[in-house]
Amino acid sequence: MSETQRIGTVRDINGPIVTIELPGIRHGEQVKIGDFGLFGEVISLSGATAVVQTYESTDGVRPGEPAVGLGWPLSVELGPGLMGGIFDGVQRPLEKIALQSGDYIRRGIDVAALDRSREWAFEPNRELEVGQAIAPGTILGTVQETETVVHRILVPPGVHGELEEIAPAGDYDIEATIARVAAASGRSQRLRMYHRWPVRTPRPYLRRDDGVAPLITGQRVIDTFFPQLKGGKGAVPGPFGAGKTVVQQQIARWSNADIVIYVGCGERGNELVDVLETFPKLDDPYTGRKLMERTLLVANTSNMPVVAREASVYVGITMAEYYRDMGYDVVMLADSTSRWAEALREVSGRLGQMPVEEGYPAYLASRLAAVYERAGRVETHGAGSGSVTLIGAVSPPGGDFSEPVTSHTKDIIETFWALSKELADARHYPSIDWVTSFSGHVHTAAQWWHENVDGSWEDRRRAALALLARDAELSRIVNLVGPEALSSTQRWDLEGAALIKEGVLQQSALDEVDTFCSPEKQFALLDLALTIYDLGAELVKLGVPVQELKRQPLLSRARRIKSLYSSEQLDEIEAFRNEAEKALKHLRQEYATQEEQAG
Template sequence: MSEANRVGVIRDINGPIVTIDLPGVRSGEQVKIGELGLFGEVISLHGREAVVQTYESTDGVRPGEPAVGVGWPLSVELGPGLMGGIFDGVQRPLSKIALESGDYIRRGISIPALDRSRQWEFERAEGLEAGAEIGPGSVLGTVQETQTILHRILVPPGVAGELEEIAPSGAYDIESTIARVRDAKGNSHRLSMYQRWPVRKPRPYRRRDDGVAPLITGQRVIDTFFPQLKGGKGAVPGPFGAGKTVVQQQVARWSNADIVIYVGCGERGNELVDVLETFPQLDDPYSGRKLMERTLLVANTSNMPVVAREASVYVGITMAEYYRDMGYDVVMLADSTSRWAEALREVSGRLGQMPVEEGYPAYLASRLAAVYERAGRVETYDAGSGSVTLIGAVSPPGGDFSEPVTSHTKDIIETFWALSKELADARHYPSIDWVTSFSGHVQTAAQWWHKEIDPNWEQRRAAALALLARDAELSRIVNLVGPEALSDAQRWELEGAALIKEGVLQQSALDDIDTFCSPAKQFALLDLAIGIYRSGESLIQLGVPVSELQNLPLLAKMRRIKSMYSSEELDRIQGFRDEVEKTMEGIRVEYAKQGGGVGVE
C-alpha cells in the first residue's frame, strides 16, 4: 500500500501518547499526526490500532484528525553538512528553524537535517572503476566537509555487489547519484552522498576491538587518576551544583578525539544557551581552527517535548557511529541520562506499564545497557579502526548514588567520575571524589603513559592514591581529637595529601593557563608533589620538626605552580624541582651540622 493510501484517523489522545487506526502500519514506523502533521513513532500495535509517541505537544489535536504513515522508522540523515550543525532531539536543524519560525519551534515544522541545495566537491576514490566488487563501508570518495574533517562517502550497510557506474570527481548536491551497485540478485541500488539510518538500530561493523589509547582530556584528575580509553563507557554522576556540565564541557573542548558530539538531553535552557553561544567561539587546541569544525550539538532543553528528549540520545549515538565508520575517534557526551530515563518513566506511565524502582519501567536497566553498549572501538568494514566514547552525566536526586539510574549505570560503565557536593562547596573543582570514583582502564592506560611520558607513571599514581586514602583515615582522627594527637610523620602525611589535592587535583576551567594540562605537565606536577612529600618524610625520620617543613615557602609555591607555568614551560617546572631538591638538601646538611638541631629561615 502506498503512503498516499495509508491514511488513518486518531482514536484517542493521552498527552504525548496517541492511539490511531492506520492500516498497514508497522511497529517503529514514523507517522504524522493530525492536521499539524506532528511527528511521532509507533511503539505498540494491536491489530490496526497503533499506539504512537509524539515528539511534539498534542495540545489542540482532536480525535478524528488524520494520521499518515511515513514508511520508515525514526531515522537520521547522514552525509556531508552535519559537522558544525546544531539540531534538536529529532535532528531538525535549529538554525534553519529559527529563520522560519523564530525563537520557538513551530509545531509540525519539518526541515531536513541536510541542505539539499548545497554543492559539495566530490573526489572519487583513487582506482575505483565500474566493474569493481564493493560492499558495505567501501569508500566511494571523499568530501572536504570542513577544513578539519574529511568526510568519506561510504557504501551503506546492506549494499554489496558490482559497481555499475561511479560519478567522476566534481560538484554535486547530496541527492545526486554518485554510484550504482548491482547486487547478487540483479537488483540495482542507486547511491547518493547521504544515507538514512534508523536511530534505534546500531550500525554494523566488522568486529569489536579492545581500547588501546587513553582519551586525553587535559584534566589531571581524569587523565592521571581515573583515565578513560577511546571507545570506553563512562559516567559523571553528581548532585545539583556539583559541576557535571562543566566537566563534560571541558572534555568536549579539550579531548583529543577527532569529533565531539554534545547531546543536551533535558537540561536547563540557560546551560544549553551557554553551550550554543560559547562553542562556536572556541578555538580547536589541536588544529588552531574553530572547534565547531569538528563538533555537533544536539539540543533538547527541559521545556521541549519529553519524548523528543528520549529520542535525542539515540540521534546523537547514531551520528557518532556514522563518523566512527569513517575511521574517526568520536566522543559523545550525554547531559544527562537521568533526564532521558525520566522521559522513559513518563511514557511508560502513560502506557499503563507496571512501574518498579522509583516509578521507572522494568526495562530501564536493559535500555541503559543497550545505549552504552553502542560505544566501543571497532574494526570498520573499509576504513580501519574507529571508536565511539560515550560519557553520560547522571543527576541522582539529592546526590543519592543508590537510586536506580546511577546504580544501573555503575554496573554498565568502566569509568566512574563521581562528583562530590562537599568538594564543590569547598570550591574544589573538578569536584571528582577520589574515594568513590574508579576506572577499569588503568592497566591499559599505563602502557601508553609508560611509553609516551614516563615509566614511573603507575607507581606515582598509586603512591598519590595511597596518600589520599591515608589522609581520609587521619582526617577522621583529627575531627575527633584534634591534630595534637598525631605524630609529626602523620601530620606530614596530611600535608603531602594537601599538596596533591591542591597542587594536582584542583584545576580551574576559568584559568587561562590551567584550564588544559598536557600529559607531560600532569606527570611533572604529580612527580613533584610526591617528591616533596618523600623528601620531607626522610627529613622527619631524621628528627626535623614538621612545623619547620610546613613553614617552607616552596609548599605554597607547589600549590600555585599549576597556574604559573603552561604546558609549554616544563623547563620552568623542572627549575622549581631543582630548587626544591636544593632546599631539602640544605635542611639535611644543616641538621647534620647541628647534630640534631635545625634552623630554617
C-alpha cells in the same frame, strides 16, 4: 503523498501518547499526527490499532483527525553537512528552524537535517574501477566537510553488488547520484552522498576490539588518576551544582578525539544556551581552527517535548557511529542520562506499565545497557579502526548514588567520575571524589604512559592515591579528637595530601594557563608533589618539626606552579623541582649539623 504513506484516524489522546487506527501500520514506524502534522513513532501495536508517542505537544489535537504512516522508523540523515550543526532531539536543524519560526519550534515544522541546495566537492576513490565488487563500508570518495574533517562517502550497510559507474570529481548536492551498483538480482541501485539509518538499530561493524590508548582530556584528575580509553564507557554522576556540565564541556573542548558530539538531554535552557553560544567561538587547541569544525550539538532542553528527549540520545549515538565507520575516534557526551530515564518513566506511566524502582519502568537497566553498549572501539567494514567513547552525566536526586539510574549505570560503565557536593562547596574543582571514583582502564593506560610520557606513571599514581586514602582516614580522626592526636609523620601525610589536592587535583576551567594540561605537565606536577612529600617524610623521620617544613616558601609555590607555567614550559617546572630538592636537602644538612653540635 508518497506510495509508502497511508492515512488513518486519531482515536484517543493522552498527553504525548496517541492511539490511532491505521491498517498496515508497523511497529516503530514514524507517523504524522493530526492537522498539525506532529511527528511520532509507533511503540505498541494491536492489529490496525497503534499507540504512538509524539515528539511534540498534542495540545489542540482532536479525535478524528488524520494520522499518516510515513513508511520508515525514526531515522537520521547521514551525509556531508552534519559537522558544525545544531539539531533538536529528532535531528531537525535548529538554526534553520529559527529562521522559519523564531525562538520557539513551531509544531509540525518539517525541515530536512541536511541542506539540499548546498554543493560539495566530491573526489572519487581512484582505486575503484567499474565492474569491481562493492560491499558495505567501501569508500566511494571523499568530501572536505570542514577544514578539519574529511568526510568519507561510504557504501551504506546492506548494499552489495558490482560497481556500474562512479561520478567524476566535481561539485554535487547530496541528492545527486554519485555511483550505481548492480545487485545480484540485476537491479541497479543508485547511491547518493547521504543515506538514512534507523536510530534504534546499531550500525554494523566487522569486530569489536579492545581499547589501546586513553582519551586525553587535559584534566589531571581524569587523565592521571581515573583514565578513560578511547572507545570506553564512562559516567559523571553528581548532585545539582557539583559541576557535571562543566566537566563535560571541558572534555568536549579539550579531548583528543577526532569528532565531538554533545547531546544536551533535558538540561536547563540557560546551560544549553551557554554551550550553543560558547562553542562556536572556541578555538580548537589541536588545529587552531574553530572547535565547531569537528563538533556537532544535539539540544533538547527541559521545556522541549519529553519524548524527543528520549530520542535525542539515540540520534546522537547513531551520528557518532556514522563517523566511527569512517575510521574516526568519536566522543559523545550525554547530559544527562537521568533526564533521559525520566522521559522513559513518564512515557511508561502514560502507557499504564507496571512501575518498579522509584517509578522507573522494569526495562530501565536493559535500555541503559543497550545505549552504552553502542560505544566501543571496532574494526570497521572499510576504514580501519574507529571508536565511540560514550560519557553520560547522571543527576541523582539529593546526590544519592544508590538511586536506580546511578546504580544501574555503575554496573555497566568502566570509568566512574563521582562528583562530590562537599568538594564543590569547598570550591575544589573539578569536584571528582578520588575515594569514590574508579577506572577499569589503568593497566592499559599505563602502557600508553610508559611509551609516551614516563614509565613510573603507574607507581606514582598508586603512591598518590595511597596518600590520599591515608588523608581521608586521618581527617576523620582530626574531626573527632583534633590534630594533637596525630604523630609528626601523620601530620606530614596531611600536608602531602593537601599538596596533591591543591597542586595537582584542583584545576580551574577559567584559568587560561591551566584549563588544559598536557600529559607531560600532568606527570611533572604529580612527580613534583610526591618528590617534595618523600623528601619531607625523610626529614620528619630525622626529627625535623612539621611546622618548620610548612614554613618553607617552596610549598606555597608548589601549589601555584600549575598556573605559573603552561604545558610548553616543562623546563621551568623541572628547574623548580631541582630547586625544591636542593632546598630540602640543604635543610637536612642544616638539621644534621645542629644535631651534631647539640650532641
